Amino acid sequence: MGTVSVGEALLSLCDAQGMRSIAVVGTAKNVGKTVVVGTLCAALHARGVRFGIASVGRDGETVDVVDTMPKPRLRLHPNTIAATASGVLSPSPACEILDVSNLATALGPVVFIKTMAPAFVELAGPPSASAVRALKRRLFELGAQRVIVDGAIDRLAALAGEPDAVIVATGASAAATAEAAAEDAGALVQRLKTPAFDPEQPYIRISGALDAMAVSELIRANEMRQVVVTDPTRIALRGHALIRARERLRIACEQPLNVVAVTVASIGRDRYFEPRALARAVAVQTNLPVFDAYTDRLERAA
């Protein structure tokens, strides 16, 4: 057939890494993140796995809160545990309220629910790393065997140091051309896959962000030790600057992220890319398996 079940294939990749929780992060808005999360939920449901879902920030709303355009909705099967702000909880169909946490969001405290019937659910969670960790812990305590975290790239720090499999979602809304979207995705994945530092080897620890000025100084000083940041999100370099920094410095991190795959959405809000060309370009740039949930295809770099 040539097509795959994207949700099941992504789950298998996470299984291979032994990861119980999966974070899906988008490189921009409207890059198909909710669609990917939906396919993961469907696959877990098909496997009969009881799972929990949470969001870093707000996801699954029916219209974009910025431009009010319709968005794909997240439909959960019965017996799914979710963490969301009380203010976005739909009154019907009624869910079982499992717990009310002390974690606050702008939309009220985070509530843990269990769906009792198929339901469209809007997820809203706290943005801080410690709060997201607390949410995940509680979801497992409440009986979830797997946890999916729906996140955004600017809130990725919340996942640093966590044993999550990270799936990066990109698409036509992320850049003006397919090539640019692929390049951006490649640079991001390269940044996120910053290796863990070796404490046995000499290193210099950078507190805060590793930016272009800091890198220039380190290169000028002919720094040979490992340059260690807390986590990959602290590397404030993009494109060529990042490539050059990696050529000259041994950049490593204390809390690595585990990026397992990339997904692409060739359908954007303002533009459409050729699906196969986009998937191929992203696979070449990221050197990771690339899934398109709209074509149900897997693309790998040659």
Place this chain on the structure above:
Amino acid sequence: MNVSRLCDAATAEALALGWLEEQLATASEYGRERLRGLEPFDPGAESDAQQQASRFVSIANAAGPEVLESIREALRELPDVRGQIARARLGEVLTDTDFFMLLRFCEITARLSSLVGNAFLDEGITVCSEARDALAAGKSGAFGFYLADEFDPTLAARRRELQEAEAQLERLRRQLAERVAGELQRAQIATDQFIVMRDEVHGTLPSGVRVVREAPTYFLCELELDSPALETLQQRDRCAAAAATAEEAVRVRLTSAIAGCADALELSAEGAGRIDVTVAAARFAQHYRCVAATYLREPSFQISDGRFLPLEHDLALKDRSYVPIALTLERANVLTGPNMGGKSAALCTAGFIAACAAFGLPVPAGKASVGLFSRICWLGIGAEDSAQELLSSFAREIVRLRHLLQEEAATLWLIDEFARTTAPDEARALLLALLRRLGEGKNCALAATHLGDLDGDAKIAHFAVRGLRGDGPPVAAAATGDALRALAERMDYGIQRVSQAQKSESDAIELAGYLGLDKELVESAKEILARCSR
């Protein structure tokens, strides 16, 4: 605690009453609010204060720390439902999250009720069984709440209809998706919209596929429901609306039940606040070995083994011990003694214990007999008003005194080195005049000073810190911390009544040398002092 009714901010800071409030931290929002509103007892309410303080101490003595901690654990879990009660009273339909919190509140108050009995608390907590019974059908699992079918047969029927319609629609959708996937030779159709590549279509697209967008190499498609599926979809939507209406009807009924027992729920909440404060005060008494003061009807103050807890706490962190003091004050009192002999600490001890007593709290002393004061006033070091920065130190002190003297309430005056920045003779005169004034009326005043020759008035009682034992300070230590520790060991912080105010023996020059001041300078000072004495 409404500390501002008892003293101004400068006095509260000098007596570290913020620290006291921290030690009395409650476990629940109800307790926090009750503690915030705690008022000091006014003179005349001695028996009420006595009763409260004795109750706190008897609970502290009867209940073990683990019993009090188990009550606090329950209080910590108690959700704050005052907003829900208020909204129900106003007729706003409550949400399932609200019902979850109310049910949890009722269950934890029931648990609290039995725990309180074990802790010998004479005050019970009202358990609102009406609210608990109204919500009981929604209890699921250990703590959960669900708007269950058991609440209403109509709700159960509507949900069954919805479930059937949902299953029927799902079946038709799945059949359609599987047929289309098969014809397109795909593993599945998993998303609402899907892409079909043109070069993979042999002939036309399958029926049941609607093209949303055509591109040179692909079609963006959606599944198109046929007439039976569309009818089922409409039926599903009708059933969903009917189920939503039935659910909301149950919420309206439950909200009405909650509104009906709002008074009882509020009583429970008040009871939780009372218990929380009681347990916090009893823990305070246990932890700091406090006793109930004996309340006297006159403005007097008598303690033995009194401790200024914030200082004791700070010293303990530095592995140093605190020496408790005994003090029996008359209306006007003077305390003299060497530098670093604990005169200011004695003032703080008196003020801290008086403040605890005023709030009906156990006091950190072996024994205490105190009157209730309407005010506690700190005058002198540490109480300058920074808003009056353009005034000299002396002027600021006088302006503050002028303000404090305007009120004629029963006041405990704590005066630390009053008029220290002016000429000693005039300072002495001012202090004596002030003490004579304060000795009248309903005041009690304790003034720490280095000024000598204050025995011109028989109405002023004189006390002195015993001071350095033996032959003065020990040999100077290199580090200040070690020096202070060694000095503390040589210092007798005990306070004794003396027949007349002795000439102030401050040991200031000896101590300056001990604390590392230039030796030559110290010797020079000693020579000058000797010349003056001659």
